[in-house]
Amino acid sequence: MSLPPGFLDELRNRLSLGQVVGRKVMWDARKSNPGKGDLWAPCPFHQEKSASFHVDDRKGYYYCFGCHAKGDAISFVRETENVDFMEAVKILAGEAGMPMPERDPAAQQKADLRGQLVEVMEKVIKWHRLQLQTAAATEARDYLARRGLSPEAQARWDIGFAPAQGGALAHLSAQGVDAKLVIAAGIAAESDRGGAPYDRFRGRIIFPIRDARGRAIGMGGRAMDPNAPAKYYNSPETPLFDKGRSLFNHGPAREAAGKGKPLIVAEGYMDVIALAEAGFTATVAPLGTAITEDQLRLLWRIAPEPIIALDGDTAGLRAAMRLIDIALPLLESGQSLRFALMPPGLDPDDVIKTQGAGAMQKLLDAAIPMVQLLWQRETEGKNFDSPERKAALDKALRDKIKLIADPSIRSHYGEAIKEMRWALFSTRRPAAPRAQGGTWSRNADPWKRAISPVATARNSMLGAGAVSQEHLREAVILATMIVAPSVAVEFGDALERIDCRDPAHRDLQAAILRHLGNADLETIISADLGADALEKLLTQSHVAISPAVRRKGEAEVARLCLAEEFAKLTARRGHAREIEDAVEDLGGLADEGLTWRLAQASAAVDKAGRGDNEDRAEYAVGPNGARMKKDERSALDQLLDQINFAKGQDRPRS
Missing domain, CATH: 3.90.980.10 (DNA primase, catalytic core, N-terminal domain)
Incomplete structure (x- = not known):
């Protein structure tokens, strides 16, 4: 069977050789530089311990310095899968989402x-x-x-x-x-x-x-x-x-990017030429159209984080904003965009001619991540003086974040948006610098020293025991999701929403979200983070005695355990948030309502930390017979309702 012209070129452009080879080898982290597409591993074609097998991911070729095997993605699949040329093309076309062409005489x-x-x-x-x-x-x-x-x-x-x-x-x-x-x-x-x-x-x-x-x-x-x-x-x-699948200056830019130059995307021919002549040799441009999905994939094949340097006029900004919607569903770990905003009315050629290459370099160094431009697009020139307008902003941002397929990236986008939202709507002044011991610095200005007693009071209200309990609940949640991967999928959204305080817990959370849906989370996360990280989690005494961990394979036990732990963690942190919001409002004038609000929130956290013998009226019975605080049971009911609604069934009431 003959393939139509351009089919193999398109196939090679769509695939990453590093991903194809990565299924068969373990990369040497010391020698490899993934950001530059420079990957090393022990050779899969002959027995060895040293990393002599080299993959140039940007050029799409591999070479072994031991056995001298060399080739591209097609030859690699042929050798490792023991198939002929056409069968290797079919395998790779399936991975790239390209239908095989009909027989064409x-x-x-x-x-x-x-x-x-x-x-x-x-x-x-x-x-x-x-x-x-x-x-x-x-x-x-x-x-x-x-x-x-x-x-x-x-x-x-x-x-x-x-x-x-x-x-x-x-x-x-x-x-x-x-x-x-x-x-x-x-x-x-x-x-x-x-x-x-x-x-x-x-x-x-x-x-x-x-x-x-x-x-x-x-x-x-x-x-x-x-x-x-x-x-x-x-x-x-x-x-x-095909202008939607071509780039001006593609070949020279790819070569320059392979040597460490940042990949820049300009708007037109003269911008590319001016930038390249000024030393920015890894510069390309789309051909008379907005950047397409195919062009974006080509850019990511050249470099993991291209810099979009469009004109500083309305049309240039519109093009950048349109690109966000194209890029969001295609984002992968380590693969994104940054945006260098030119001064109003200028394009890159103008900047170089009037201000020099140094000024252009400063603009490139100051390029902003895509999440920041997304925030700017949804907020610039708008007024958020009512709850309804704030809610409309939240919905617009949630709708955009949902476009991201990768759960880990989606989670990090949510965190970044949350921080920018806090900066926009918060009335609290910047937090005072803390000393290493966690107390307010004596060098803080008078206003910061004035609020330090409030912060200290808040810390005492929460208490070290509360933080410790939250840490234990986080550990049980993470361990249960790892040992019960079939149930973990149901709680993916809940896991994304919790803010893990422990860095080790954050790493585990991100790894679970990355591999959510995989039937063997333990093995994958052990390979991802190392066996020590998983062993440290699962051997903790409070984790080891958890029913879901002791009774592996019992999905209903894991489901109830996760629902209960999420509910308790949500309720406790909800109380803490009430106190933080009240303290934030102290930036203005305190009144009786604010004082009452702070007292109520403090009392709620205090009740949440009392022993089982106190305030029995505040307790309810959980679905597995455990005693829960009423607010925790309420949070549990809401979580179960959400999960069962997603599964299309009603939750049995206890």
Whole structure:
């Protein structure tokens, strides 16, 4: 079976060789640099202990310095799975989400056509280069000089000129090139009125467009006539050129990024050229459109965190905002975007020309993460002076965060949004610096010293015992979810919402969310965080005696244990939050209502910490017979209702 032209190139572009190989090897953390796509491991093709097997993830090739095995993703699958070439392609196409093409007897003819079109494109680019040196191109040369492009730079970028009267079609025809090939390459077009074909590019500066392998696939033209219908004009879709899956300066930028240069995404040809000439050689641009999903995947194949440097005008900001919606569902661990915002009215070329490369570097260094731009988009220019408007903001942000498929990233986005929301709506002044012992610093300003007694009182109200109990509940929750993975899925949302105070617990929480739904969480998390982290959790006395841990495999026991522990933790931290909110309000004038609120919250936490012999009227019976505080039972009922609603059934009432 013959494959259509471009299929294998697209397959290699969509796949990460590191991910394909990573299923068969264990990377050497000391030698590998995942951020640069530089990965090392013991060779899977011969027995060895040293990491002599090298994967260049950006270029898509592997090589073993021991047995000299080398190849790409297809050859790796062929060797490790013992399959033929076409079967390896089918396996990889399935992973990349690409349907295998139907049998195409004319595939070889199409491949031959692409080869012919590349030759035609190279000929016309050479002809355009010569035209730039003619008298007809005087205005074009002056324009390029004003934009700071020397003749040497023009030669490096193969910049040319298409005369106003055309001539490319006639030149190629004189060299014996069939007019049909010229039209198929997008250089000429057939007349709607049945006349002779005509040149598509006339009176324009020509910028050649090449694929990742350096082959000419299209052209972009900048009009010299200010009254031209379009200032910039690209080649049409052809067997060579798909503008939604191509990037200007793709090959050189990929090579520069492999050497450590930051990948920058600019808006147009001149921005890319200006940045590259100023030393920012890993710069690319989409081709006359907003960045597409396919282009975004290409960018992530080059570098894990491209910097989007769009123009500092309304159109540039709109393009950045649209990109957020495209990127959110595609985010993966270690794979995101940053945004460098140009000064109002300037593009990267303007910044370099007027302020120099140093100013541009500062803008790139100050690039903001995507979550911050998302927050800016949803809040800028809006007023949140009512609960309804605040609720509308919360809903809009929740809807966007739900687009993120990776549960760990979704959780971290939620935390970042929560912090920015606090900064927007909080009336409390910045917290005073703390000494290492946890007390207020004596060097704090008078206002901070004035509120320190309140904070101290709050700490005493919560008490060390409360914090300890929360730590124990966190540990039981994490352990139960690990040993009961089938039940853990039901409580994924609840786990995302809790704020683990212990760094070790946070690591376990993130690992569970990353692998939620996997049937063997213990093995995966042990491999992810190390056996010591899991052993330390499961051997704690209060964890080991938990019914869900002692009776592994009993799903209902695990379900009730998780529901109860989540409910108790939620209720206790809810009381603590009431106190924090009340203390926050002390930033303004205290009144009787505020004093009552603080007293009530304090009493609630105090009751939550009393022994079983006190306030028996405050207790209820849990579904497994355990005694619970009424507010904890209320939280438990709400959690069970949510879980059963998601499963499409009613919760049996006890």
